[in-house]
Amino acid sequence: MKEFKVTPIRNGTVIDHIECGMALKVLRIIGLDGDNVQSPVSILMHVPSKKSGWKDVLKVEDRELDPKDVDKIALIAPKATINIIRDFNVAEKHNVRLGDVVKGKARCSNPNCITNLREPVEPEFNVESKNPPVLRCLYCDRILDNIADNLI
Amino acid sequence: MKEFKVTPIRNGTVIDHIECGMALKVLRIIGLDGDNVQSPVSILMHVPSKKSGWKDVLKVEDRELDPKDVDKIALIAPKATINIIRDFNVAEKHNVRLGDVVKGKARCSNPNCITNLREPVEPEFNVESKNPPVLRCLYCDRILDNIADNLI
Numbered sequence: 001m002k003e004f005k006v007t008p009i010r011n012g013t014v015i016d017h018i019e020c021g022m023a024l025k026v027l028r029i030i031g032l033d034g035d036n037v038q039s040p041v042s043i044l045m046h047v048p049s050k051k052s053g054w055k056d057v058l059k060v061e062d063r064e065l066d067p068k069d070v071d072k073i074a075l076i077a078p079k080a081t082i083n084i085i086r087d088f089n090v091a092e093k094h095n096v097r098l099g100d101v102v103k104g105k106a107r108c109s110n111p112n113c114i115t116n117l118r119e120p121v122e123p124e125f126n127v128e129s130k131n132p133p134v135l136r137c138l139y140c141d142r143i144l145d146n147i148a149d150n151l152i
Numbered sequence: 153m154k155e156f157k158v159t160p161i162r163n164g165t166v167i168d169h170i171e172c173g174m175a176l177k178v179l180r181i182i183g184l185d186g187d188n189v190q191s192p193v194s195i196l197m198h199v200p201s202k203k204s205g206w207k208d209v210l211k212v213e214d215r216e217l218d219p220k221d222v223d224k225i226a227l228i229a230p231k232a233t234i235n236i237i238r239d240f241n242v243a244e245k246h247n248v249r250l251g252d253v254v255k256g257k258a259r260c261s262n263p264n265c266i267t268n269l270r271e272p273v274e275p276e277f278n279v280e281s282k283n284p285p286v287l288r289c290l291y292c293d294r295i296l297d298n299i300a301d302n303l304i
Contacts, residue, residue, distance in 0.1 A: 021187035024176070032197075035173035043195040045184075 012039070012061040014083040015073065020046055022077045023056035025148045029072045030065060039063065072105055074098040076148045078131040098130045106135065106150045113140040123152075164191070164213040166235040167225065172198055174229045175208035177300045181224045182217060191215065203231075224257055226250040228300045230283040250282045258287065258302045265292040275304075 018026055023043050027033045032041055039062040049055035056077075064084055065073075073080055074096035084092040103124045108115050115123040115137070125135035125144060135144040144150060170178055175195050179185045184193055194211040201207035208229075216236055217225075225232055226248035236244040255276045260267050267275040267289070277287035277296060287296040296302060 021189060024185060033176060037173060037198045040199050041195075041197040043193075043197075045193040045195075046189045047192050 008088055009040075009059060009061045009085050010088055012059065012063055012085050013065055014085060015058040015060075015065075015077075016055070016081045016083060017049065017051065017079045018056040018058060018077045019079060020054045020056055022148070023058055025076050026056075026058055026073055026080070029076075029151065030060070030063075030069050032060065068105070070096055071098075071102075072151050075102065075106065075133050075135075075151065078133055098127055098133060100127050101125065101138075102127060102135055105152055106144060106147060107152055108137045108140060108142065109145040109150055110137065110140050110142045113137055113142065115139055160240055161192075161211060161213045161237050162240055164211065164215055164237050165217055166237060167210040167212075167217075167229075168207070168233045168235060169201065169203065169231050170208040170210060170229045171231060172206045172208055174300070175210055177228055178208075178210055178225055178232070181228075181303065182212070182215075182221050184212065220257070222248055223250075223254075224303050227254065227258065227285050227287075227303065230285055250279055250285060252279050253277065253290075254279060254287055257304055258296060258299060259304055260289045260292060260294065261297040261302055262289065262292050262294045265289055265294070267291055 015026060023045050024033065027043065042059040044057040046054050047057060065082060070082060078096065078098060080096045082094055082096060083090050101124060104122045106125065107123050115121045124138040126138060128134040128136050133147060135147065137144065167178060175197050176185065179195065191214040196209040198206050199209060217234065222234060227250065230248065230250060232248045234246055234248060235242050253276060256274045258277065259275050267273045276290040278290060280286040280288050285299060287299065289296065
């Protein structure tokens with residue numbers, strides 16, 4: 001089955017240690033879940049992890065991530081590591097990182113929150129816990145349900 | 153990058169020669185696009201094809217496909233080949249195949265078609281062309297728009 005030799009990439013990004021089941025959501029964050037894929041992308045789901053149990057992995061050629069995308073990935077896959085590959089080498093390796101406040105990256109899941117009422121108020125959350133991420137709305141004090149589906 | 157060695161699978165299915173951009177839709181057909189992945193799954197998008205240009209590939213461990221799923225795959229990826237792997241060997245290899253009639257696998261995209269009006273009528277289409285698939289409703293005579301989103 002020669003087709004499945006996944007060869008090293010020259011330039012691109014490997015997102016490793018994604019929480020199982022989250023790879024397709026990360027793919028959506030970086031905008032590669034439609035018909036717009038122009039370079040090779042590999043997605044491995046539910047593969048063994050040396051660190052712990054199982055993980056998902058995403059490998060995207062010819063693409064470096066936007067820092068804003070990295071922040072969003074931290075919200076749904078807080079253990080993920082980002083490896084930037086340049087000329088076949090890992091040029092940068094870092095963990096995703098969640099700050100103490102999340103601003104403008106997710107909408108509040110409370111439909112009556114002022115941030116959802118056509119007011120010019122940017123949604124903002126305090127990070128109560130980082131792994132798993134727990135976000136509390138600064139305006140209506142509610143815990144954000146289902147972060148992945150509420151990303152902006 | 154050891155993590156990306158995609159090792160051969162003992163038992164499972166490889167769906168090869170999927171039309172570019174269709175891998176995630178095939179994944180949805182076989183029901184592995186949610187949090188329900190229990191065995192390793194590899195998805196390769198936009199990789200070079202020896203046959204022609206680019207292709208997507210899907211590799212699913214510990215899973216053989218339901219014939220009904222294979223018929224649906226034929227509707228969105230008519231050039232796909234299915235390889236059933238047993239004990240590290242390709243035990244079966246076949247092309248997906250579209251018959252002359254498609255019954256009960258897609259809904260008509262015409263909201264006023266009798267098949268969409270709570271009548272006990274199963275949607276049925278004549279296959280006017282196989283590659284790309286063009287389906288004409290037996291009841292309202294309309295060509296089915298956007299097959300992938302109208303699969304049942």
